[in-house]
Amino acid sequence: MTGPSLRARLSSPAREVAPALLGGLLTTRRSDGTVTLRITELEAYEGERDPGSHAYRGTTPRNAVMFGPAGHLYIYRHLGLHHCVNLVCGPVGTASALLLRAGEVVRGADVALARRSATGVCRRTVDLARGPARLAVAMALDRADNGADLVARGGSVSVIAPAVPARWVATGPRVGVSGPGGDASTYPWRFWIADDPTVSAYRRAP
DNA sequence: GAAACGATTTGCT
DNA sequence: GCAAATCGTTTCT
Secondary structure (H helix, E strand, C coil): CCHHHHHHHHCCCHHHHHHHHCCCEEEEEECCEEEEEEEEEEEEEEHHHCCCCCCCCCCCCCCHHHHCCCCEEEEEEECCCEEEEEEECCCCCCCEEEEEEEEEEEECHHHHHHHHHCCCCCCCHHHCCECHHHHHHHCCCCHHHCCCECCCCCCCEEEECCCCCHHHEEEECCCCCCECCECHHHCCCEEEECCCCCCCHHHCCC
């Protein structure tokens, strides 16, 4: 699944896209090297009707990208320290998006390790991109990449999405957010690959 | 113009 | 296990 067909698939609501994107390969090409990430953990945000979404109170300069076409990156700074990376989903006009929470570095682990070593210690390969901020560092993604189109040919960032078997996909409540109407347990909007060691540890079990 | 707050990580107790 | 770190964006006066 690549090119225009990928854009079409991403134009569905985030909760429908999420299972198809698990196992997807995200690649960034930078001057210090190329890193490819196998996506293992995602969270869906449903825009204006989702209190957990930055788009809950409508469009602002910051979240404008989320209301645009699917396949672009929405990246923001959190707590003044780190970045979180989202993939915009849904049709134009909706702010549906998927937060990339974790992944497995399958190519360029040495490059990712060098980037991670600049800020902290990372002993194991599975920790390279375990967690949203770590993922951003390992992939060298920051606000400069906000709005980048992953589907366009020739871009420095791209994604392909081979499907993983449905039985590998686990779901559960999002981290630190309740669904609309309250109870987080009734909104299993987090998706991950079952038993994958790169999924955030204490969040691994529902 | 000012103030509050946050989709987290890290390091210390 | 808990608390500090840190700053752009949003919201209110």
